Amino acid sequence: MLELQGIAVSPGVAIGKVLILDREGYRITRSQIDSADRHNELDRLRTAIAEASKRLEQHRRDSTEKIGVDIGAIFSAHQQLLLDTTLHREWERLISDSCYSAEFAVSTVLSRYAHAFRNMGSDVMAERAGDIRDVERTLLEALGGAPLQVSGGLGQSILLSHDLTPAETAGLDRSKIIGFCTEAGGPGGHTAIVARGMELPAVVGLGSFLHRIARETTVILDGFSGRVVLQPDEAALKDYRQRMEVRAGRVKQLTEIRDLPAVTQDGTRVTLLANIEFPGEIAASLQRGAEGIGLYRTEFLYLGADTEPSEEEQTTAYREVLSQVDGLSVIMRTLDLGADKVGKFTLLEPESNPSLGLRSIRLSLRQPRMLRTQLRAMVRAACGGKLKIMFPMISTLHELRTARMLLRQVIDELAEEGHQPPQKIQVGMMVEVPAAVLMLERFVREVDFISIGTNDLIQYTMAADRSNEYVADLYAGHDPAVLRLLQTSVDVAQAAGVEISVCGEMSSNPITSLLLVGLGVRILSASPASLPQMKQALRQVRLEDCTQIAKRVFDFDTAREVDAYLKTRFAELLPEMALGV
Amino acid sequence: MGIHMRPADLLSRTAGRFECQVLIENNGQSIDCKSIMSILTLGARQGTQLNLRVTGPDAQQALDALCELFEQGFDESDSEVATEQTS
Numbered sequence: 001m002l003e004l005q006g007i008a009v010s011p012g013v014a015i016g017k018v019l020i021l022d023r024e025g026y027r028i029t030r031s032q033i034d035s036a037d038r039h040n041e042l043d044r045l046r047t048a049i050a051e052a053s054k055r056l057e058q059h060r061r062d063s064t065e066k067i068g069v070d071i072g073a074i075f076s077a078h079q080q081l082l083l084d085t086t087l088h089r090e091w092e093r094l095i096s097d098s099c100y101s102a103e104f105a106v107s108t109v110l111s112r113y114a115h116a117f118r119n120m121g122s123d124v125m126a127e128r129a130g131d132i133r134d135v136e137r138t139l140l141e142a143l144g145g146a147p148l149q150v151s152g153g154l155g156q157s158i159l160l161s162h163d164l165t166p167a168e169t170a171g172l173d174r175s176k177i178i179g180f181c182t183e184a185g186g187p188g189g190h191t192a193i194v195a196r197g198m199e200l201p202a203v204v205g206l207g208s209f210l211h212r213i214a215r216e217t218t219v220i221l222d223g224f225s226g227r228v229v230l231q232p233d234e235a236a237l238k239d240y241r242q243r244m245e246v247r248a249g250r251v252k253q254l255t256e257i258r259d260l261p262a263v264t265q266d267g268t269r270v271t272l273l274a275n276i277e278f279p280g281e282i283a284a285s286l287q288r289g290a291e292g293i294g295l296y297r298t299e300f301l302y303l304g305a306d307t308e309p310s311e312e313e314q315t316t317a318y319r320e321v322l323s324q325v326d327g328l329s330v331i332m333r334t335l336d337l338g339a340d341k342v343g344k345f346t347l348l349e350p351e352s353n354p355s356l357g358l359r360s361i362r363l364s365l366r367q368p369r370m371l372r373t374q375l376r377a378m379v380r381a382a383c384g385g386k387l388k389i390m391f392p393m394i395s396t397l398h399e400l401r402t403a404r405m406l407l408r409q410v411i412d413e414l415a416e417e418g419h420q421p422p423q424k425i426q427v428g429m430m431v432e433v434p435a436a437v438l439m440l441e442r443f444v445r446e447v448d449f450i451s452i453g454t455n456d457l458i459q460y461t462m463a464a465d466r467s468n469e470y471v472a473d474l475y476a477g478h479d480p481a482v483l484r485l486l487q488t489s490v491d492v493a494q495a496a497g498v499e500i501s502v503c504g505e506m507s508s509n510p511i512t513s514l515l516l517v518g519l520g521v522r523i524l525s526a527s528p529a530s531l532p533q534m535k536q537a538l539r540q541v542r543l544e545d546c547t548q549i550a551k552r553v554f555d556f557d558t559a560r561e562v563d564a565y566l567k568t569r570f571a572e573l574l575p576e577m578a579l580g581v
Numbered sequence: 582m583g584i585h586m587r588p589a590d591l592l593s594r595t596a597g598r599f600e601c602q603v604l605i606e607n608n609g610q611s612i613d614c615k616s617i618m619s620i621l622t623l624g625a626r627q628g629t630q631l632n633l634r635v636t637g638p639d640a641q642q643a644l645d646a647l648c649e650l651f652e653q654g655f656d657e658s659d660s661e662v663a664t665e666q667t668s
Contacts, residue, residue, distance in 0.1 A: 073587050076590055077586045077589065080594060081617050086618055128586070
């Protein structure tokens with residue numbers, strides 16, 4: 001049994017067989033072999049090399065015949081790579097000395113070369129990484145592997161990987177993958193958001209561990225505590241199965257409070273909305289008592305696609321969302337692409353500092369054609385639904401005004417084309433850049449609502465990359481600096497009579513949601529899965545408790561002190577929930 | 582930068598036909614000419630002077646074959662080559 005501690009990013013417990021995804025997306029069922037099997041493993045590797053070489057020879061002949069010598073020469077070089085004895089020695093050493101499986105040895109060595117070529121800073125060299133990946137693919141196929149996308153007949157597995165992109169995560173087959181753990185990553189990355197949206201238990205930031213996976217082992221993944229147990233013993237399995245039962249009971253209990261209002265004991269009403277990525281999440285949101293959609297992240301329409309989704313496709317998707325919410329309101333956020341969410345088709349040049357670069361509204365305003373298409377689709381879908389449009393990552397009034405001007409143009413254009421004009425569309429902005437908080441009294445004159453995106457606000461306030469495990473501890477919503485920005489935002493919005501909500505992850509944690517209510521926030525938007533427990537927490541406290549928390553936190557100097565206080569207070573107020581979380 | 586796929590393939594294939602050891606030297610670094618991966622990672626620029634060192638029973642034949650490759654210029658490479666034979 002081997003226990004690892006990572007960062008819990010998506011709640012839930014899963015027990016299943018491991019499935020290792022190598023860096024190039026190939027599934028490997030194990031990374032380690034018994035030392036007694038080393039001889040067989042070496043034979044297996046040699047057989048596979050011979051087989052792969054035969055296949056490449058065939059490809060070479062076929063393509064030379066059909067296409068010409070130039071393409072054939074590529075396969076010839078691939079074959080030469082495959083037969084390179086330098087590589088053979090490296091593979092064999094990992095199998096003999098470190099008991100790596102043949103697949104893992106191949107993938108480890110070739111990934112290292114590919115990585116080195118990619119980082120040489122020349123396009124020619126980077127292309128070579130692609131060649132190496134091709135050779136790896138051929139050899140892994142000869143070893144019996146298959147790309148994850150075509151994997152069939154697997155039981156329910158837990159995916160283990162170095163890292164996963166948001167798009168890869170969204171593409172996981174929920175019926176086969178019941179959770180995932182990665183070596184890299186931190187809390188609040190977009191991969192984590194997608195995992196929560198899919199209700200897929202996940203632990204990230206485990207550090208290097210893939211090389212320690214023994215043959216087809218079972219793994220326990222605890223998405224609450226961040227613990228991962230490899231080759232669990234009977235006692236651990238029993239313990240976790242029991243916990244899963246208890247949790248299943250609690251989930252049932254939470255579903256029961258679905259139709260009760262989110263109201264504190266002394267009658268303060270809080271509106272709970274859901275954050276969604278896909279129209280498919282609406283049913284789950286309503287089931288968990290969401291009173292509307294507080295954040296529809298439209299970029300996921302783009303991320304999964306090979307080409308930019310057309311106006312028609314988008315109109316259909318947005319109408320589908322509106323038709324499913326049963327007359328409730330939906331805040332649609334315009335494209336928030338860039339940084340770690342780059343679509344397959346966007347023509348972004350690599351930036352040295354993507355989080356501070358051309359992303360989100362900046363990218364949209366730079367490529368107004370894309371934003372225009374999206375706004376047209378939103379306006380067209382708006383008829384007959386309560387659609388609100390929200391612009392992300394606004395830093396300056398100029399950006400807000402330009403975006404609003406585009407929207408006005410689009411509305412006029414559509415009216416001229418004979419489309420039925422929508423009723424007034426409410427327009428708002430995300431407050432997630434400290435500059436926007438500092439200028440908020442000017443912003444609130446020009447918007448109908450604001451929504452605080454705590455994830456980015458924390459990142460930009462603390463200047464800490466939330467997915468970098470080395471600085472992830474700086475990234476804290478309860479940091480006194482962040483709390484001050486939140487308080488300012490609420491005060492300014494309330495004074496101006498502008499609706500304010502919080503849609504970042506701070507609202508989904510029961511204890512920080514109480515803090516936000518104490519600060520004066522009355523609309524919280526969170527992932528559907530976290531709504532029931534937020535409601536449960538709210539229904540057990542008085543507004544006075546929340547206000548007291550919100551006052552007290554300003555006495556502390558450091559995030560650590562605030563955190564300790566919040567935990568203690570939570571345990572006092574909600575002992576039952578504190579035990580479970 | 583770097584020796585291209587095609588010449589690296591031809592170099593390693595040609596060297597691989599012979600029994601003798603074939604080393605390519607560049608800037609004091611020496612690599613096995615029979616390993617395409619080593620050639621690719623050599624990082625030689627066009628016009629770089631490379632030394633070939635061949636040791637073994639069929640060293641002369643290997644040297645002749647390799648020199649012929651360089652003289653024909655592969656496709657794009659115009660590396661100059663200086664050779665040295667030891668036996």
